[in-house]
Amino acid sequence: MSAEKKLIKFTEKGIYCPQGRFYLDPWYPVDYAVISHGHADHARWGMKRYLCSDDSKAILQHRLGADINIESIPYGKEIKINDVLVSFYPAGHVIGSAQIRLEYKGYVVVFTGDYKTQPDFITVPYESVKCNTFITESTFGLPIYNWKKEEVLQQELHNWVKANQTNNRTSVFLGYSLGKAQRLLSLLEGCDDIYVHRSIYNTNEAISSSGIKLPDAKLWSADLDKKTLQNKIIIAPPAILGSRMLKRLPNPATAICSGWMQIRGNKRWQAVDAGFAVSDHADWNGLISAVKASEAEQVYVTHGSQAVFSKYLNEIGIKANELVTEYGDEALAKAESENEKAITE
């Protein structure tokens, strides 16, 4: 029986560390939860006690309530919970996102949460951590997913906005309020005036309160007149599609920004004007390079293409197993987006 088997246990409530007596991103209420980042499928409501990275703290409080019992530590700092050393390392996924490193008697487990290896303009870049056991996500675990460089994406988005302006259209970018929205802000900064939906505006306020500087964005409120918004840039959560708020805009052109947009069929699935493959997750080569850099002797593959990715890892000589979790739940992400819409509707 290897040490790792003792250090982490896969339970119905989530990934559990018996020596530390805490869970990693649990999906049911527990006494002590160590949280990788602020998305709803990882940071859930109802834990008696939360631990996260410094940059995630304000986000969790904003999303889960100011009264939650929460502590935070900076990236790289180690604390001891019972007998286990716990530390956070940047995951490059969204602001505040972290890989969780656990060490017990010299045995190291890294839980990535969600991550992206490619640097962008806004998140602290992913940092590889060596370990014995590596628990990786696999959202885009197929070789068809290869992201463009940030500078190339930036150029594409700017070109699209310019083309819309020539046709007197207002550019509306759709992305979740935590993560994609800030990423888009950083990509579109300097292109033209940017307005954001209230759910994003509020998230930005929370992020800024912890001392992180974000590009300027004004609130897209219902009382703004059409002329002000004409030809400008708007960032809103996807649930806004089909809403009255969107219909009130002068001649909007809508773009979905998501890794799934890599495939043509997905772009055509929703009635939008453009689709950009902007993802907060690692692409195929990112996943493989992260696994290799970890030098782990055992890999567990969670949410996404876990069957394909773990099969491939085994074929290239890396011991990997699938792990069924409740992360990457589309229904949850959708519910979250609906809530975002409800804020203003």
Add this chain to the structure above:
Amino acid sequence: MKLFSELISAIEITNKTNAKIEALVNYFKVAPDKDKLWLIALFTGKRPSRPVKTSLMKEWCIEITKLPEWLFLESYSTVGDLGETMALLLPAPTHKLDLSLHEWMTELKTLKSKSEAEKKAFVLEAWSGLDQQERLIFNKLIGGSFRIGVSKKTLVNALAKLTNIDANQLMHSIIGNWDIESITFEELIHGKHINYDNSKPYPFCLAYALEKELPELGEPDDWIVEQKWDGIRGQIVKRNNEIYIWSRGEELVTKQFPEIVEAIRNFKDDFVIDGEILAMKDNDVLLFNDLQKRLNRKNVTKKLLEDVPIGFYAYDILEFEGEDIRQHSFETRRGRLESVFNTIALPDHIKLSFLVEFNEWEELYNIRNNSRAINSEGLMLKMKQSPYHTGRKKGDWWKWKVDPLTIDAVMIYAQKGSGRRSSKYTDYTFAVKKDDKLVTVAKAYSGLTDKEITEISQWVNKNAIEKFGPVRTVKPELVFEIAFEGIALSNRHKSGVALRFPRISRWRKDKPVEEIDTIETVKQLITAP
């Protein structure tokens, strides 16, 4: 290829026909002459034959990417399109090739006769010199369909918008015989190579679904009743020894149905006739499913002609010896049609639509209900005094279709769609009970909303038994009402029955799987002809 690549991007992102037309018009305004001609050729099925086999391209792609074949196939089943899969898998380009559409097509034409090594060198060079979107287009130019929803009709509408030339004339022009090397764009759209006077069709007269009780239509004697045949409406134009067949979608389909053209040649008179194109064998009308095998074929092979022979039921005559007689009453026109058909000995596959004999309205209920037995989808009621209207007009013509049959069945397999639907599970297989087991009865894909498809796809992701490949076996749990037009005993189906036109009529979230139909109750729906 930048212009063409931008055009394809603009078209594929939208599901609005007008936006597609707009993009095409913009392309026609700026593209070089030869590129425009190639675009028309590509979207009207005039492409040169495939110079490189798909299997070779796949092999080269695997060789370059060094991926195991199973992973290539897994990628393919996620993308749903081979050309696109390869475009996504190949490494980033190392240099930039900039050829126009015309130049690429010319290269591809000469490639056909070259050796496999030369072909490989050419394809690999192209792949390493094109970006992802251009590479996809290159793969599509070699062979395969763009699947971006540009029909001949859309293309023609764009050309009509650009030039103000009559759309039907443009349809004849682009369908007609022309060769890229010996015609200009201007000559093509002005129809230098055709005689439109000979092919010009009339707009079809269409009927509304019956929305009142029969007696409310007035006296039975004022009406003519025919079977509503379930094929494709067609208009046969015969003028000056030339014969054209127009479909209701305003496409010229002459070449698809040589046996109709041959038979029509025997008539001496000139005329324009409206009727139904049907699959027909030994005087019997076959299922629409059979007819489908004959539609949109580039080549009609001898075997296909034998397997699925085509026939024609004539409904109406719109023009006789150059005279437009659409304003004459239907009764008069029908008389004219009969006399024209009496001038020659008709072959078996060209028929007059037979009239349903009746004195009282009540007699029609039974006749309508028995329509299925002769593969008709119901009845057509036409007022004797009605002119041949342009388009749909309420009151003179009514269609009175039989109600679909329905059963409740459970989903057992789900498969991803293609094109727009490649990311979702859209194609389902359904089963009913047979003793304590399940037996497959139908495969269906239409009839659900995008929202329902998304919900089902998520459910499939969580409840699938397989993890690889495009088909997922799922827990038999989701119940659907399946509607269909007919049912017959069949030896080819494991269940012993074949359903005609099965489609999902609704998702029965209220029904547990225990309450689905059994194969016995399904068989009871079969009515003896």
